[in-house]
Amino acid sequence: MNDISNVARLSEPLKFAYWVPNVSGGLVVSTIEQRTGWDFDYNKKLARIAENSGFEYALTQTRYAASYGADKQHEATSFSLALLAATERLKVISAVHPGMWHPGVLAKYIITADHISNGRAAVNIVSGWLKNEFTNFGLEWLEHDERYVRTEEFIKVLRGLWTEQEYSQSGKYYNITDFTLNPAPVDVPGRAHPEIFFGGNSTAAQATAGRVADWYFSNGKDLDGFKENIAGVVASAGESGRETQRGAEGRLAAPRFGLNGFVIARDSEKEARDTLREIVEKAHKPAVQGFRDAVQEAGASTKDGKGMWADSTFEDLVQYNDGFKTQLIGTPERIAERIVEYKKIGVNLFLTGYLHFQEEVAAFGQDILPIVRELEADLARRNGTELDLSGTPVASASTAGAGSTAGLVNA
Numbered sequence: 001m002n003d004i005s006n007v008a009r010l011s012e013p014l015k016f017a018y019w020v021p022n023v024s025g026g027l028v029v030s031t032i033e034q035r036t037g038w039d040f041d042y043n044k045k046l047a048r049i050a051e052n053s054g055f056e057y058a059l060t061q062t063r064y065a066a067s068y069g070a071d072k073q074h075e076a077t078s079f080s081l082a083l084l085a086a087t088e089r090l091k092v093i094s095a096v097h098p099g100m101w102h103p104g105v106l107a108k109y110i111i112t113a114d115h116i117s118n119g120r121a122a123v124n125i126v127s128g129w130l131k132n133e134f135t136n137f138g139l140e141w142l143e144h145d146e147r148y149v150r151t152e153e154f155i156k157v158l159r160g161l162w163t164e165q166e167y168s169q170s171g172k173y174y175n176i177t178d179f180t181l182n183p184a185p186v187d188v189p190g191r192a193h194p195e196i197f198f199g200g201n202s203t204a205a206q207a208t209a210g211r212v213a214d215w216y217f218s219n220g221k222d223l224d225g226f227k228e229n230i231a232g233v234v235a236s237a238g239e240s241g242r243e244t245q246r247g248a249e250g251r252l253a254a255p256r257f258g259l260n261g262f263v264i265a266r267d268s269e270k271e272a273r274d275t276l277r278e279i280v281e282k283a284h285k286p287a288v289q290g291f292r293d294a295v296q297e298a299g300a301s302t303k304d305g306k307g308m309w310a311d312s313t314f315e316d317l318v319q320y321n322d323g324f325k326t327q328l329i330g331t332p333e334r335i336a337e338r339i340v341e342y343k344k345i346g347v348n349l350f351l352t353g354y355l356h357f358q359e360e361v362a363a364f365g366q367d368i369l370p371i372v373r374e375l376e377a378d379l380a381r382r383n384g385t386e387l388d389l390s391g392t393p394v395a396s397a398s399t400a401g402a403g404s405t406a407g408l409v410n411a
């Protein structure tokens with residue numbers, strides 16, 4: 001399991017990702033100014049800034065229809081591929097709905113993306129909540145827990161086709177017979193195949209992720225909420241024999257954990273809190289309310305009522321992945337301390353969102369990340385180990401015009 005007191009884990013630096021703004025309207029459903037574009041040119045520059053600012057991953061969103069502040073959307077897999085081609089080190093995680101793809105077609109697509117990018121392609125498998133996207137396309141809309149039955153089979157097909165020759169799998173949703181995909185994914189040390197991320201909060205989501213995902217993404221949570229949220233994943237992983245982070249004898253390594261947080265870093269606590277207040281005061285109320293109604297299709301409608309947005313308030317939903325709950329709001333020092341508190345309870349990766357992506361991703365690398373690394377190094381030393389930054393992206397002096405981040409990582 002993801003042993004939280006594991007000393008070895010404390011030697012691993014936290015990883016950082018950002019949400020790719022490939023849908024219009026930014027990351028908060030509010031009329032507050034957001035200097036964030038959704039077009040490719042904006043995103044290309046952003047991706048280069050991010051990889052030069054110590055970010056290891058970018059996550060695209062999959063959305064097919066106008067909804068809740070996102071009037072326009074770019075398709076996730078093609079957008080991700082273009083970002084991979086425009087960068088050198090960034091890993092781009094493409095969101096994918098199982099109900100929209102055949103897993104064999106996706107497996108092949110991602111292998112090609114992996115070769116084009118020299119081993120940097122990844123996927124985020126999301127089971128979906130926006131019913132109309134499926135029904136208006138004439139696709140079947142499965143009942144909540146059944147969506148996860150299909151998702152689990154889908155992930156097994158992906159992994160099978162990426163790691164085995166003449167792969168066969170028969171199940172309720174997919175039947176694969178003696179299939180070999182050539183070429184195989186790029187052989188990257190420490191990676192068995194393109195990484196499989198997974199987003200979902202309900203009981204069914206947690207159980208599925210525990211069995212088959214490499215990474216579990218949690219919506220924004222406070223410290224106790226995060227512990228509670230990953231407990232089901234950890235239990236399910238343990239029942240499946242995935243006890244260790246490394247994996248052994250053909251077993252999958254235990255899942256790792258990513259947490260969403262909306263970052264508001266300002267010179268003073270007051271300025272940061274005022275910005276949050278303004279975001280919420282200027283919320284687009286009908287859009288947030290409409291979103292709230294629609295997400296009943298997510299876990300809130302299940303028997304135990306435990307789902308991604310089941311306990312979210314109006315304020316929480318202004319950032320549609322509950323990013324304010326993580327409280328990455330305040331001065332850079334305060335945010336860095338908060339981030340390391342989460343590391344102590346099992347977070348391996350932070351997925352971050354901002355009001356003004358290009359400027360704030362660069363500022364995160366320059367002002368927050370060096371403090372995080374110092375705090376992580378202290379924490380490791382106090383536990384009798386060293387922080388190992390050898391495989392971690394290091395900021396370069398140039399961030400494509402968004403300010404200097406020289407000397408970012410304190411080794």
Ligand SMILES: Cc1cc2nc3c(=O)[nH]c(=O)nc-3n(C[C@H](O)[C@H](O)[C@H](O)COP(=O)(O)O)c2cc1C
Pocket residue numbers: 060061062063095124126127128129130198199200201202203204205217218219260297298299300306307308309321351
């Ligand atoms: C980090 C993260 C990213 C997600 N990205 C998308 C997305 O791009 N498109 C989408 O339709 N749903 C996305 N989802 C939502 C999931 O598809 C799913 O509907 C949601 O997690 C509710 O699941 P639950 O009812 O099992 O809690 C994402 C969820 C998380 C946690």
